[in-house]
Amino acid sequence: MSSVASGTNSSEELGVNMAGSEVDNNHLIEPHSYDDAIVKQFAAATLLWALFATLAGLAIAHLLVIPKMFGGVETLSFGRLRPLHSSVAIYAFLANGIFAAIYYSTQRLCGVKNWSWLLSRLHFWLWQFIIIAAIFNFPEGLTQARSQADLLQPIYLAILFVWTSCFAVNFFMTLRTRKVKKLYVSLWFYAATIVSFPLLLAANSIALPVSWVKSYPFLAGAQDMIVQWCYGRSAIYYLLLMPFLGMMYFFVPLVSGKRLSSYRLAKIHFWALVVLLLWSGTASLHYTAIPEWISSVGMLAGLLLWMPLWGGLLNGWRTLRGGAVNFGSSIAYRFFMVALLFYGISTLEASVLSIKSVSAMTQYTDWTIAHLHSGMMGWNGMLAFGILYWLMPRLFKVEIWSERGASLHFWISLMGVLLSVVPLYISGIIQSTMWGSMDELGNLMYPDFFEAISASRIMWWIRIMGGMLYVIGLVLMVANFAMTWVNRSSACEVGSEVPVNPSEAESEIESPGTLDHAPVLDAARALERWSKLHWHQRWESTITPFFVIPILLVLVVSLVLVLPNIIFKSAVPQIASVKPYSPLELLGRDIYRTEGCFNCHSQMVRPMVAETKRYGDFSRAGEFVFDFPAFWGKRRIGPDLAREGGNKQTSIWHWRHFEDPTAFVDGSVMPSYSHLLDAKIDFDEVAQQVKTARLLGVVYEEEMDVYLQSARDQAERVAADIVSSGGTIRRGEVMTLESKAVALIAYLQRLGTDLSAPVTADSKDDSAETAMKDDPVTLTEYAATSLNK
Amino acid sequence: MSRTEKDQATDHVTQSKDDPTPKWWKWIFTMTLAFSPPYLFWYHCGAEGRTLSEKYDIALAANLKLQFGAIGELSLTRENVVKYLYEESWLKVGGSIFKANCVSCHGAEGGGLGGPNLCDDNYKNIKDIGDILRVLQNGANGGAMPPWQAKLSPNEIVLVASYVASLRGSNPSVAKPAEGRKIPAWPKQPAEEDELTEVTDE
Numbered sequence: 004m005s006s007v008a009s010g011t012n013s014s015e016e017l018g019v020n021m022a023g024s025e026v027d028n029n030h031l032i033e034p035h036s037y038d039d040a041i042v043k044q045f046a047a048a049t050l051l052w053a054l055f056a057t058l059a060g061l062a063i064a065h066l067l068v069i070p071k072m073f074g075g076v077e078t079l080s081f082g083r084l085r086p087l088h089s090s091v092a093i094y095a096f097l098a099n100g101i102f103a104a105i106y107y108s109t110q111r112l113c114g115v116k117n118w119s120w121l122l123s124r125l126h127f128w129l130w131q132f133i134i135i136a137a138i139f140n141f142p143e144g145l146t147q148a149r150s151q152a153d154l155l156q157p158i159y160l161a162i163l164f165v166w167t168s169c170f171a172v173n174f175f176m177t178l179r180t181r182k183v184k185k186l187y188v189s190l191w192f193y194a195a196t197i198v199s200f201p202l203l204l205a206a207n208s209i210a211l212p213v214s215w216v217k218s219y220p221f222l223a224g225a226q227d228m229i230v231q232w233c234y235g236r237s238a239i240y241y242l243l244l245m246p247f248l249g250m251m252y253f254f255v256p257l258v259s260g261k262r263l264s265s266y267r268l269a270k271i272h273f274w275a276l277v278v279l280l281l282w283s284g285t286a287s288l289h290y291t292a293i294p295e296w297i298s299s300v301g302m303l304a305g306l307l308l309w310m311p312l313w314g315g316l317l318n319g320w321r322t323l324r325g326g327a328v329n330f331g332s333s334i335a336y337r338f339f340m341v342a343l344l345f346y347g348i349s350t351l352e353a354s355v356l357s358i359k360s361v362s363a364m365t366q367y368t369d370w371t372i373a374h375l376h377s378g379m380m381g382w383n384g385m386l387a388f389g390i391l392y393w394l395m396p397r398l399f400k401v402e403i404w405s406e407r408g409a410s411l412h413f414w415i416s417l418m419g420v421l422l423s424v425v426p427l428y429i430s431g432i433i434q435s436t437m438w439g440s441m442d443e444l445g446n447l448m449y450p451d452f453f454e455a456i457s458a459s460r461i462m463w464w465i466r467i468m469g470g471m472l473y474v475i476g477l478v479l480m481v482a483n484f485a486m487t488w489v490n491r492s493s494a495c496e497v498g499s500e501v502p503v504n505p506s507e508a509e510s511e512i513e514s515p516g517t518l519d520h521a522p523v524l525d526a527a528r529a530l531e532r533w534s535k536l537h538w539h540q541r542w543e544s545t546i547t548p549f550f551v552i553p554i555l556l557v558l559v560v561s562l563v564l565v566l567p568n569i570i571f572k573s574a575v576p577q578i579a580s581v582k583p584y585s586p587l588e589l590l591g592r593d594i595y596r597t598e599g600c601f602n603c604h605s606q607m608v609r610p611m612v613a614e615t616k617r618y619g620d621f622s623r624a625g626e627f628v629f630d631f632p633a634f635w636g637k638r639r640i641g642p643d644l645a646r647e648g649g650n651k652q653t654s655i656w657h658w659r660h661f662e663d664p665t666a667f668v669d670g671s672v673m674p675s676y677s678h679l680l681d682a683k684i685d686f687d688e689v690a691q692q693v694k695t696a697r698l699l700g701v702v703y704e705e706e707m708d709v710y711l712q713s714a715r716d717q718a719e720r721v722a723a724d725i726v727s728s729g730g731t732i733r734r735g736e737v738m739t740l741e742s743k744a745v746a747l748i749a750y751l752q753r754l755g756t757d758l759s760a761p762v763t764a765d766s767k768d769d770s771a772e773t774a775m776k777d778d779p780v781t782l783t784e785y786a787a788t789s790l791n792k
Numbered sequence: 793m794s795r796t797e798k799d800q801a802t803d804h805v806t807q808s809k810d811d812p813t814p815k816w817w818k819w820i821f822t823m824t825l826a827f828s829p830p831y832l833f834w835y836h837c838g839a840e841g842r843t844l845s846e847k848y849d850i851a852l853a854a855n856l857k858l859q860f861g862a863i864g865e866l867s868l869t870r871e872n873v874v875k876y877l878y879e880e881s882w883l884k885v886g887g888s889i890f891k892a893n894c895v896s897c898h899g900a901e902g903g904g905l906g907g908p909n910l911c912d913d914n915y916k917n918i919k920d921i922g923d924i925l926r927v928l929q930n931g932a933n934g935g936a937m938p939p940w941q942a943k944l945s946p947n948e949i950v951l952v953a954s955y956v957a958s959l960r961g962s963n964p965s966v967a968k969p970a971e972g973r974k975i976p977a978w979p980k981q982p983a984e985e986d987e988l989t990e991v992t993d994e
Contacts, residue, residue, distance in 0.1 A: 267810040268817075275821075295843055296836050303828045310821035321811060444884070445858035450891035451900065610848035612855045617892055619943065621848065650938035652896055656906045669900055728936050759942065 037110045037499050041123045043398050043488075045103035046391055048131060050481050052095035053384070057477060059088040061470045067640065068463050070665070070674040077678045078142035082599025086153035087141035092379060093239060094154075094162070095134045100387035101246045102126070102170070105193055107394065108253040109174060112190055113181030116501060119173050126169035133161045144597035145216045149632045150228065151235025152207055156218040159208040163201050171197045178546050186543050188269045192249030194549035195277055200241050202557045203281075207235035213695050221699065224627025225293050225575050228635060229568050232284040232301075233560060240280060243383055248276075248315045251339070254390050255322050258335045264321035270539050272314025277553055279308050281560040286357035289366065290609035291635060292624035294574055297564060298359065305357020312350035319343045334409045338389025341417055345381025349374060364439065367605055367639040369459065370431030377424040380416075380473060388416070388480060395487050400495040404486035408479050416476035422469025426462035433458050434639075439613045447616055452642045453670030578625035581757040583701045584750070586714040587721075589692040590684060591750025594743055595634065598676065605636030606645040606754065619646030619755065626758055631699055641673055646755035654721055655728035657748045658739075679744040680734055686741075689714045721745045721752075859885065859947075866950045868929070870922030871982070876954035877921075878981040886955025889948050893940070894956075902956070903964030907937065908971045910959045916972035921979065924953040 065072050066081040073079040110117055117123050137158050140146065146153050154162075174197055178190065186194075207230065210218040220227045256263050263269065282304035285297045320343055328336050352374055355361055365371060395403050403409060437455035440448035449455065542548045568574040584592060595601070608614050610621040622645045627633045636643075652660070656667070662680060664673035693703050693710050703710065722740035725748075726732055732739055739745065835842050841850065863882070866872050876882045891900070897907035908916055917932045918924055928949050931939035940949060957978055 262809050264809070265811045265813060268813050271813075290844060296832075299832060299835055303831060306824045307821075307828065309824060310817055313817065317814070317817065441855070442888075444881070445855045446885055446888040447892060450888045451895060610844050612848070612851050615848075615852070616855075621845075650935060651893075651943075653906065653936050653938065655936065656897060659906065667896060667905055724935070727934065 036116070036497055037501055038117045038120060038123065039107070039398055039495070039499060041117065041127060042103050042107045042394065044127050045099050045106060046394060046398065047484065047488075048127070049096060049099040049103055049387060049391065050477070050484055052091060052099055052134070053387075054474070054477050054481060056088060056092040056096045057470065057474045059084060059091060061467065061474055063088055064463065064467045064470050066674070067672055068460055068467070070672050075675045075677070077598075077676075078144075080598070080674050082602045083141055083144055085599065085602045086146055087138060090137055090141070090153055091134065093242065094137070097243065097379070097383050097387065098130070100383075100390070101242070101250070102130070103394075104250040104254070104387075104390050105174070105246065108189055108250070109177055109193065110501075112183065112187045112253070113177055114183040114501065115177060115181050117173060118176035118180055122169045122173040126165060126173065129161070129165045129169065133158060133165065136161075140216070144599070146596070146599065147210070147218060147632075148596040148599070148601060148634070149220060149231055149235070150635065150637060151231040151239070155216055156208055156210050156212055157215060159204060163205055163208070166197075166201050166204075171201070175546065175550075184544050185540075186546070186549070187253070188263065188266070188273065189249040189253040191273050191549050192245045192252065194546065195273075195553045196241055196245040196249070198550055199245075199281075199553040199557060200238055202554065203234045203238035203241065206557070206561070207231060207238060211695070211698060213691065219631040219695055219699060222569065223699070224630045224633040225291075225624040226568050227630075227632050228288060228291070229285065229293055229297060230565060231632075232288055233281070233565050234284075236284040236287065237281045240284070243378065244280070244312075245276070247383055247386055250390060251315065251319050251343075251386060254335070254393060255319050255339055258333060258339060258389070258393055259323045259326045259328050261322055261326040264318050267536055268314050268318050270536050272311045272318075274552075275311035275314070276308070277556060279304050279311060281556055282564070283308055283357060285564070286362070287366075287637075289359045289362040290611065291607050292622050292627065294568065294624075297568070300564065302357050302359055302362075305354050309351065309354035312354070313347065316343060316347045316350070319346070334403075334406065334413065335389040335393035337410075337413050338385045338392065341413075341420075342382050342385035342389060345377055345385065345420070349378040349382055352377075363609070363611060364435045365431060366609075367637070367643075368431040368434040368438075369427045369462075369638070370435065371638060373424045373427035373431055376427065377420065380420045380423060384473075385416070385420070388412070391480070391484070395484060397499075398495060399487050399491035401487060401490050401492045404483050404490060408483045412476045412479040412483070415472050415479070419469050419471075419473030419476055422472060423466050424469070426465040426469070430459035430462035433462070438617070438639075439611075441613060447613060450617070451669075452617065452639075453668060456640065456672060457670035575624045575628060577628065578623060578758065580760045581626055581628060582760075583629045583696065583703065584753065585717055586689045586693055586710040587717040587746050588750045588753050589696065590688060590714065591746035591748070593688070593692065594679065594747045595750060598679075600644075601634035601636045603636075603638065603640035603673070604634075604642065604644045605639050606633065606643065607635040608643055608645045608755075614643075618643045619651075620758065622755070623758065626755070629696075629701055631696070641671070644751065644754055648752045648754040648756040650752065653728060654724045654748050654752065655730050657751060658725050658730050658744060661744050661747075676744070679747060680742050681737055682743045683737055683741050684714075684718065684743050684746050686711060686714055717749055718745050721749050856945075863947065866947045868925050868946055868949060870920070870925070872950045873921055873925060873953045873957060874979055874982060876951055877957050877978065879954075882951055883955050883958050886951035886953070886958075889944065889952040890955050893944070894952070897937075899964060899966055899968075901962065901964035901966070902959040903966045904968030905966075909964075909968040910956055911962045911964050911967060912970045913960065913974050913977075914970035914972045915975050919973075919975055921953075921957055924956055925949065928953055 062072075062079075063081055063084045066084070070081075077083075106117060106123060137154050140155055140158070141153075145155055147155060152159065174193065178186070178194070209230075210220045212218040220230070222230060252263065252269065283301055285293065285301035286305040287301070289298050289302065291298075319339070323336065323339055323343065330337055330340065356365060356370075356374065365374075392403065392409055434455040437449040437458065438452070442448045606622070608618045608621045615621050626645075658680070660667045661676040663675055663677075664671045689711050690707050693707065697703055719740050722730075722738075722742075722745055725739055725745070730739060734742070840846065860866075876886070890898075890902075894907075897905055898910055899905045902910040904910065915923075917927050917937075927937060928944075929939060929941040931937045944952065960978065
């Protein structure tokens with residue numbers, strides 16, 4: 004049989020040889036072909052969605068420097084399109100790439116065709132349908148608006164359904180019917196992802212649905228944040244890390260023509276990743292209002308992950324380099340090399356960023372965005388492109404249409420990634436420095452928030468150029484793919500034949516250890532065996548450990564990190580003066596969510612002097628107990644709003660500011676929200692909002708009519724305030740007192756005011772730990788404490 | 793890694809290839825492992841002064857000392873406003889408070905946006921320099937100018953009042969037309985201890 008060293012031309016054999024195994028000779032294998040048509044479909048979808056995702060990214064990058072680019076159309080605002088861009092990038096571009104590579108490599112590694120033709124087709128078409136449905140949601144402002152759940156709940160459920168019933172079943176059944184006994188490294192990574200991802204996503208999607216397009220998490224504020232960063236964030240981390248490592252382990256040896264550098268290291272770092280990954284989610288919540296021990300666990304897990312993450316880098320790098328294939332001779336080699344470099348950089352960065360004091364500097368700045376983009380464009384994107392270039396001639400049984408085009412794509416996209424992320428790292432540093440610097444007298448050096456935004460603009464322009472290059476590179480690739488398809492040989496319709504005898508491997512399990520011939524104790528031999536990880540070889544012949552252990556990990560993390568915060572009330576110390584939102588404020592909150600304000604404004608003042616000097620007292624967990632969900636945010640393009648209430652800005656200021664923000668704030672990149680001034684509040688929604696809040700455990704004990712009236716009264720008060728300060732009574736058809744902006748202003752004026760509000764007579768009697776359910780607030784009290792400020 | 797003939801013959805037994813894992817990999821991994829328990833113990837053993845909010849309190853106290861150690865706790869008096877109007881370094885402090893809190897209504901240079909122009913000689917609610925303190929503390933114009941006494945410390949109110957007073961006569965690039973009445977110039981820098989009327993402390 005041929006060896007791996009023979010090069011890259013007999014991929015099917017190679018894929019199997021790498022796995023090495025015993026053949027199940029009891030079965031007579033009939034000649035048939037691998038199902039490569041599904042790989043082609045997913046490959047094409049990957050490229051088309053990549054183009055879509057990057058174009059959307061390019062559009063919103065423009066909105067940061069030219070806020071009025073789309074003429075202020077509300078459906079095309081940054082707040083609504085930002086989650087569209089990231090969702091399409093993850094669930095359409097990268098997920099399709101994962102599916103293409105997994106369907107291709109699993110068949111080879113198992114020596115068997117996909118288990119079900121139908122399931123894989125259903126998987127493909129349903130998945131694309133889900134994405135298209137998601138795309139139509141965002142411009143309409145339909146989003147869950149949770150930090151780690153932008154998509155609507157039904158979309159997540161659909162993703163879960165397709166993933167488990169089509170993809171997972173097909174994958175595991177293919178594994179069960181495999182002809183190659185030993186499971187190669189790639190399959191471990193695939194299996195762990197296919198099991199863990201839906202579990203984490205499901206846990207993150209638990210919410211109270213009130214309609215097809217609206218759902219609210221059962222937990223409020225800090226508790227919901229912990230759920231999201233433990234489950235939702237880990238789901239995405241899993242998806243962008245583990246299958247790509249599996250793909251790397253399959254394709255890098257094929258491209259380099261070398262065997263995997265260290266099987267042993269692969270075992271160690273795989274299990275280290277499985278065990279550690281889920282603990283690191285909360286490393287992004289340092290200094291926020293979560294219990295401090297959870298943030299410490301996140302930080303330590305992040306640090307511990309450094310070497311396990313670099314295990315993949317070491318193995319990939321040493322397998323790729325030093326063989327007959329080099330940078331000049333293979334397109335895929337180039338992409339893989341750059342992908343591995345970006346992998347190394349961004350995983351090191353992830354570990355460093357999990358350190359509390361580092362995170363304190365980078366949190367809420369462009370650094371986060373740069374980190375994500377270097378990971379996704381550099382590591383995930385470049386790896387996917389490399390794999391697709393390697394697959395093209397093998398799928399279509401014809402030379403790539405243009406080698407030069409592919410080479411050009413490589414250089415253009417490399418420049419594109421660098422120009423996209425380096426400016427954002429720089430603007431991240433600029434923002435961090437300008438927002439955090441204090442002069443020798445202990446004052447903020449740059450008290451005006453927008454000085455940093457103005458200083459970042461040049462970087463945002465350069466980054467647009469980077470994005471453009473990346474898109475141009477992709478266009479080249481799409482053209483190359485399409486033309487290769489046009490020129491395809493008729494042989495490609497048949498697909499590659501499954502080798503009758505996939506491999507002639509002998510099992511390594513019984514191989515003699517060095518001590519076997521020495522007269523030593525059995526225990527010593529057992530230890531030697533254990534330390535050489537030989538026990539693992541037994542595992543590699545069965546699916547169970549790769550199925551069960553990831554599930555166990557999700558359970559353990561739930562028990563240790565998540566559940567204590569739900570069960571013990573001390574996790575979120577209650578604050579007696581914090582009261583439920585008024586009905587009008589609930590409506591305003593809904594507008595805040597629809598418009599995606601949280602994409603640019605955080606609501607979390609951290610306990611740092613530079614922050615409290617700028618925004619006011621730091622945020623406490625107890626302040627968010629009525630926030631379903633809380634809008635803590637991830638980035639500050641505008642100032643933090645956690646202490647915006649209490650007439651910090653007057654209502655007329657807000658009113659005029661919504662109309663034309665740039666006229667009021669030098670350096671602001673906020674678009675005009677005049678459509679809120681022109682739209683009417685739907686007061687009928689009050690009932691729905693209050694009912695939902697009641698279902699979530701917030702006490703509103705008056706009759707519904709009272710709340711309806713209260714909403715109208717409060718709107719009238721806010722409007723009266725605006726009109727008496729020189730605002731208009733009506734704009735066109737819409738009276739000021741019924742405009743949506745009034746509801747939003749009511750919400751903004753409430754933000755962060757409860758902490759210093761006087762405790763009402765009623766709640767003074769209660770102890771500090773009073774749960775919200777035991778602490779009823781009547782409307783009259785409510786009005787007395789919060790509306791008259 | 794160059795490979796021998798023998799290697800190639802047993803290629804399919806992938807386990808046979810195990811390049812040694814570099815020492816630094818093992819060492820760094822071990823170090824991160826060793827670092828974790830002491831870290832957890834140090835910050836979560838319950839000793840005082842190690843939680844984030846305690847550290848914040850210490851940092852805040854240090855900052856206040858740095859900022860106001862030289863001047864102590866100022867009382868809200870007209871004479872203090874006049875005094876710091878002529879102390880350049882403290883005007884900078886007031887300027888920074890102004891930039892953080894006031895520019896969205898009064899403009900970056902005090903020329904006025906929603907709120908009135910502070911650079912001209914006309915004032916709406918102020919007849920004397922001490923009135924600035926009163927407006928800052930209690931607000932004015934039916935809440936259009938919000939009260940600041942709960943949000944700023946007395947020192948900050950005095951210094952920002954001095955800064956606002958210092959804006960008079962400057963030329964902002966954007967200026968709102970004059971509102972209110974023209975009032976007499978601010979008092980000159982006191983030679984030593986002049987007779988100064990006190991504004992009632994609220």
